[in-house]
Amino acid sequence: MTDPQFLVTVLNSLNFTYLKGNTTRFEVKNSHSFDQPFTLISQIMDGPLLLHLGNASYKVEPGQGLIIPPNIKYKIDMLEPQFVTHWLNLDITLFDHFQLFDFIEAPYVTSPDVGNKIGRLQSEITALMNAEPIDASTSLYQMAQVKQRMFALLGIVLSVSRYKIGSFEDTRKFQRFQPVFDYVEQHLAEKIKVTQLAELMYLSTSHFHKEFKQAFQVSPLQYIQAQRLKKSQYLLATTDLTMGEIANRIGYDHAYPFIRFFKSMYGSSPGKYKKALHRL
Known part of the structure; x- marks a missing residue:
């Protein structure tokens, strides 16, 4: 059984860093290569594409979501003249220095149902981040709303992920x-x-x-x-x-x-x- 106090320690070490979010339309170019030092969570909205990671390839249809951990090289081949994506770049860490994906394995491509949840939260987070606050109190309220949606996004990622064997228990080593x-x-x-x-x-x-x-x-x-x-x-x-x-x-x-x-x-x-x- 996991020590409740240890769970509190893990929870307190959990940290989100919002970097950027937007909706982007890619056109003309047939392929795009990426290698980013942060997590990408997105929903593909228009146009199917092929996602290549290492030796594996995945066809992604409109509505499906993408969960790409940091420092993963991948390439996207466009199957139609354009594709549109709702996306967020985030850092999600435990114990200040370790990426969430050191502990879990998430699917790179999600179902449309999960993709729709990602897209909705992305739109809400982006709107809140871009909204002009009326005063300090509304600004604080907006950030609380962003934090709430970030945790909801984390819940979605964890619901479709599996823990790496021994990874959660091994976090005790990180404390030491x-x-x-x-x-x-x-x-x-x-x-x-x-x-x-x-x-x-x-x-x-x-x-x-x-x-x-x-x-x-x-x-x-x-x-x-x-x-x-x-x-x-x-x-x-x-x-x-x-x-x-x-x-x-x-x-x-x-x-x-x-x-x-x-x-x-x-x-x-x-x-x-x-x-x-x-x-x-």
């Missing part, structure tokens, strides 16, 4: 290492030493390295590098910062070593990544 995650997040712009992280856990460096790798299947250094990559992808997608400014925010003094790091981790330069970004 929370000081490490917080420190890394707060000091990405600096040089981070594994010895500093070990001290936070009151462990020797070798013992800390062993326990961290056993818990997360990556070394502390690999975790730090992954967090730098995620932060840089997020900044490339959501800001107009220069390469040098992004480099400074993830611990590099100059743009060149950052570009070399990004290319070694991702496979292409940050400039190409930013240029290729599309927002559904």
Whole structure:
């Protein structure tokens, strides 16, 4: 049985970040490629399309929904001259640093019934976010309404998802290492030493390295590098910062070593990544 207090801790760690939402009409171009550092939840409104993820392909009919986790490369082939989509870009995290999709597996393509629910909530959230508040109290009310619909959207996603084996129980490990995650997040712009992280856990460096790798299947250094990559992808997608400014925010003094790091981790330069970004 799950400890009720632990459930409260998980609930309190749940965080939504709304990035953007809209209705977009795609025309002319036959295919569109995407790779975004945030979650996409959308409903296809007009025009069938083919969705390609890895070696799998899915035909998506009007009315169906899409649930695409962050950092998933996918391509859309248009089967007619246009398609229209209601969409939201979100971050949904637990324990500040872990994506919801680290714990669940959602279908990439939903039924029309689920798609209709997604489309309705997307329209309501977008309307609330774009509405001009009359005063501070109505602004607060609007944000409460957005939050309510975000939780409803989360409920829809969870209702069609399955939990990864052991993932929820394993969140206890995240609690234990929370000081490490917080420190890394707060000091990405600096040089981070594994010895500093070990001290936070009151462990020797070798013992800390062993326990961290056993818990997360990556070394502390690999975790730090992954967090730098995620932060840089997020900044490339959501800001107009220069390469040098992004480099400074993830611990590099100059743009060149950052570009070399990004290319070694991702496979292409940050400039190409930013240029290729599309927002559904």
